[in-house]
Amino acid sequence: MTDVLVESYNPYLVLLSIFLAIFASYVTLKIAKDILGATNADHKFLILQGAITMGIGIWSMHFIGMLALSLPVEIGYAPLWTLVSIFPAIGASAIALYLITLPQVNQLILFSSAVVMGSGIAIMHYLGMAAMQVQATIRYQPFLLILSVAIAIIVSAIAIKIFSWIREKVLKPKMTIYMVTATVMGFGISAMHYTGMAATLFKASSNQTVDIISGSNVVIGASIIVANLMILISLLFFQD
Numbered sequence: 001m002t003d004v005l006v007e008s009y010n011p012y013l014v015l016l017s018i019f020l021a022i023f024a025s026y027v028t029l030k031i032a033k034d035i036l037g038a039t040n041a042d043h044k045f046l047i048l049q050g051a052i053t054m055g056i057g058i059w060s061m062h063f064i065g066m067l068a069l070s071l072p073v074e075i076g077y078a079p080l081w082t083l084v085s086i087f088p089a090i091g092a093s094a095i096a097l098y099l100i101t102l103p104q105v106n107q108l109i110l111f112s113s114a115v116v117m118g119s120g121i122a123i124m125h126y127l128g129m130a131a132m133q134v135q136a137t138i139r140y141q142p143f144l145l146i147l148s149v150a151i152a153i154i155v156s157a158i159a160i161k162i163f164s165w166i167r168e169k170v171l172k173p174k175m176t177i178y179m180v181t182a183t184v185m186g187f188g189i190s191a192m193h194y195t196g197m198a199a200t201l202f203k204a205s206s207n208q209t210v211d212i213i214s215g216s217n218v219v220i221g222a223s224i225i226v227a228n229l230m231i232l233i234s235l236l237f238f239q240d
């Protein structure tokens with residue numbers, strides 16, 4: 001009979017993961033504003049830039065959130081699946097940015113953007129979970145799993161709706177508005193992640209084979225933090 005492993009979290013890494021999600025959301029919003037006034041030559045480049053920024057931000061938030069997790073067994077990550085998990089976040093961000101910066105945006109487009117963005121966040125999370133290497137069987141509680149996906153979509157819808165008010169001049173695009181929208185989006189991404197983790201049951205199993213990337217997890221995590229912050233800060237300085 002298997003036992004459910006008790007998990008705990010490093011609060012400092014949890015806070016850092018939330019900060020990265022908010023920061024990435026803020027920079028992406030600033031890029032999205034530039035997309036609205038871009039020429040055809042710059043339009044695709046800015047969408048790609050925004051998608052990579054948001055995708056890396058979501059992925060970094062997830063990975064740092066996973067490093068915050070402690071279990072009574074050693075944890076590692078399969079490099080290939082860890083890398084692959086970033087692409088749904090980038091792809092979903094690209095589609096959402098393209099849709100919400102079309103010349104004419106209706107309610108159907110806003111709803112579709114939220115579903116795409118939220119689904120991309122969720123797919124990224126659960127692909128990232130598939131990359132875990134741990135001596136345990138991973139199971140999910142269906143209600144919390146569905147709730148985590150719903151949270152990602154709902155919060156994406158709120159952030160996208162606020163952005164639509166900015167482009168329609170209902171709200172003036174001041175730094176405060178961008179910060180509020182980015183905070184909503186960042187907390188939403190984080191809420192999805194930690195709800196998804198609450199849905200996860202780790203059941204001890206000696207039959208699981210584990211290819212641990214031994215203590216390099218800390219080095220990888222530190223590298224992600226530094227690289228992500230450098231990218232976001234450099235992009236922020238390029239925005240007006």
